[in-house]
Amino acid sequence: MSDLARFQAAFAVALADDDGVISDLALARALSIHRNTSVKAAIDALAANFPVVRRLVGEASFSAAAFAFVRAQPPGEPRLCVYGADFPAFLAAYAPYAEAAYLADVAVLERLYTEALFAADAEPLDGAAALVGLDLETPLPLHPACRAHAFAAPAASLWSAHQDDAAEPALDRLVWGGEQVLITRPAGEVHVASISQGAFAFLAACRSGRPLGEAAVAAAGSGEDLASLFATLITAGAFADTSHPSELNI
């Protein structure tokens, strides 16, 4: 082991141990500054990626939870814009939120939002094109930014009620129950919506690579109108138009 490696290993240990006693006062101060800077950057990244969880629990509580997470699972790479993949699971097991299981659901939704935000670019399948040449024997590819998840909590309604542009009584009108949530990125902006069980079954079949005909059969079990279900998903930008690969997509 080189001197540089030995120094960096020892410095990193001292940095991670904020309860440790460092007799050298100058070193203790420097460690404290570096610790504050790196922990603040990681907490700020979580605050940016989980803004609704933060609104739901308040800034002080969020900072405490984020601090505990950063201590347990510090960033493993420099790209802090994607930090927090395991934050939802951490919140699910976080004792202070044991009575608020919906927080972990909202966190999962926000993680999917981040994934959708940074997913590859692709042309969405448009309605007119969809009517021409759809093949029931072929799987319909999902757009790279498309995410769908079934929640026990009304995650999409909670999320929507905590946006800046939410209508005032949004929370009062909230009906407590499970929601299937669709996240898409039509025209470069991420959209969050709750969708029907049939639409969710349709997307799940598409996600697992089953042909369009089988996806329709899966959705039909819900008894919903397939044409309007399909139109809703197309309008949301859930599918990719593979006949026009995007130039931006590498």
Add this chain to the structure above:
Amino acid sequence: MDTTAGLGFKPEHLIDALLAQDRGLWFEVHADNYMVEGGPRLAALLALRERYPVSLHCVGLSIASFEAPESDYLAWLRRLAEKVEPLVVSDHLAWQKADGAHHADFLPFPRTFAALDQVVENLDRVQTALGRPILIENPSLYIDLPGHELSEADFLSEMARRSGCGLLIDVNNAYVSAANLGFCAAAYLDALPADRVGEVHLAGHTPDGDPESPLLIDSHDAPVAEAVWALYARLIRRIGPRPTLIERDDNIPSFAELMAERGRAHGLLALAATEMAAHV
């Protein structure tokens, strides 16, 4: 020169930035925030790039680490540089990674000859992967570590000479380190090799809470201090005009307020260019 003073780009300033008409304006982004597959953030950067030179400032190469730079990170940086065709790619003379964790700060190390060898080797890997030289920024220091074998100015000079990299001189970092460690910032800046300096950074700092012997923190959350402006004027009078960036990462003010600081740097650069021309 085409690019004079620039601004650290903030997504909330996109429209203002695209509408600005200022001569010599350019932008810098934290490259790490754009190392993603696609989406609106990357699209905004490419729209900005249509109008202005853009440079990529990295925080993750961990160039002074005892290990080689991460290949995944290098691949992201290469892909981003291919899309953006940046004016400059830069990172810091510091390390961040240890035992699988990434510390989002610029950590110090003893400037030994062995460390210099390691930094040059790491830079070779990065510059080979990118197919271009990069710039390395002087760090803000909070402690005078034992065991240095080279001064920071000598370390930076040797690193640049051996690796072919350029230097990004952050005048605020020099001021902060000098105040914290008790050396003369002007003498430090005077000792840097003029021909290696490819860019200059200016930012604000804040004192920590200690009433007896405050340390200055490189916080990027305040306007550039007057003492830093004075050091900057002295630096560019000596080395000539260089692309200069106003950095602000916290307490982000309006675009107009940042542009006012940028205008001050632009004015000093024009003055330095005039003085240089008069000395031919």
